[in-house]
Amino acid sequence: MTPTAVPDVPAVQREVRLAARAEGQLTTRHFTLAEVPVPQPGPGQVLVRTRVMAVTAAMRTQMTGAPLPMPSFVPGQALWGSAVGEVVAAPGGGFAPGELVHHPYGWREFAVVDEGRLRRLAPDALPTPAAHLSQGATAWGALTRAVEVRPGDTVFVTGAAGGVGSLAGQLARRLGAGRVVGSTGSERKAARLRAELGYDDTIVRGAGPIDRQLRRAAPDGIDVLLDTVGGEQLTAALAAARPDARFALVGALATQLGGDGGAVAPVELDAGLIITRRVVLRGFGLHAHPDLPQEWTKEFGQGLRDGSLVFPHALLKGIEQAPRALCELTQGHHIGAVLVEL
Structure with a gap:
């Protein structure tokens, strides 16, 4: 499938930042929405427009500053997490504009990502891009x-x-x-x-x-x-x-x-x-199993198409809804994955 054309890139984008370490019940007051310039990719990097992002329970822990096997979120800086987007610019030539990719920098409308941290997604592998963010x-x-x-x-x-x-x-x-x-x-x-x-x-x-x-x-x-x-x-x-x-x-x-x-x-x-x-x-x-996503995508795609599997998820729309999405996840409001469409 030929990559699709992508629209012009705006000068600024929105990103969600951690306002303060989360103690007690998580609320939207723990987040801020900021406008910042869209970053420019350098050698070996790709500019990606985020289309869908996931929120997960582990993110709640990353907001506390507790010792973790992964980095914690930093007050005043944007959060990050699993997301699907499309390539906007790839000066290194390893990717083409319009390609669908998985990247680790959700919580922002655009992200500059090292080529090695992107996973190319076949556009017809699953019925919707959101399905690539299932757990x-x-x-x-x-x-x-x-x-x-x-x-x-x-x-x-x-x-x-x-x-x-x-x-x-x-x-x-x-x-x-x-x-x-x-x-x-x-x-x-x-x-x-x-x-x-x-x-x-x-x-x-x-x-x-x-x-x-x-x-x-x-x-x-x-x-x-x-x-x-x-x-x-x-x-x-x-x-x-x-x-x-x-x-x-x-x-x-x-x-x-x-x-x-x-x-x-x-x-x-x-x-x-x-x-x-x-x-x-x-x-x-x-x-510890880098081959699993590809194996799972094949199994999942077959199951979704023949009706033997379903993908329960909640989809909130707009990056400004991301804080509410994580709060609702921690409060047990939803069944399945909790996703935000940007």
Whole structure:
């Protein structure tokens, strides 16, 4: 497909900056919207116009200044994150104007990006550019590589209404799971998980002890855990583990979306259960599998086109809505990915 022509570049653009470290509940007062000159690309760089950007729970933690394995956001400077855009100018010649690309500098209308940090996207690989910002690659990689879901497995997904979990239930079913159970924060979300997103049963936080609900939903125990939450849900999953159960840990929403947005997620686990039941616990991160996005895009595109997969997401319009999008994500307002169209 030939790259499309791009319109003229304005002199100024808008970007969202961190106004102050986030302590307590996140609000739009933690952000400012600034107008700045559109940057100019240098050798080996590309100017990209952002079309769609994602907001994620990890961004809440990056706003706190807590020690992290990735850089924290800096007060007075623009935030960043996963985005899809089109190339506007590429003086180095490695890209062509109009090409669709993935880049790591959302939260601004234009970004100058080193060529090595861009990933070219086939315009017909997925039905919409927004679908390239699903968190399905993490779910797919965790279920196929970290825990290797097998036919007949009972799978428990924590945070099942989030960007990872809303696809994980569908994928577990696609991989042959016999029973899929998910946890979420409200009965409204639980009903949709059961009706549309591959879950046989659900656990609702606040509707009773998690371990008791899990015993009801999976009376014979679980073979696989995909954990995005940690905390008491991880403890309950271990108590319900069958022999040789496999656990993939991909997130810590229990602390990331808490009042302080902390990064540390301590949890007490019974070492005796881990040993006697031979439970495998494995951390999983997409950054360690650079081939996964391409693999996932092929799987996702096929599933979206034949109707066997759906992409739950909320799409807010306008860069000025990005702060509200992240606040609403931390408050649990949405199901699936939370995206902003610029």
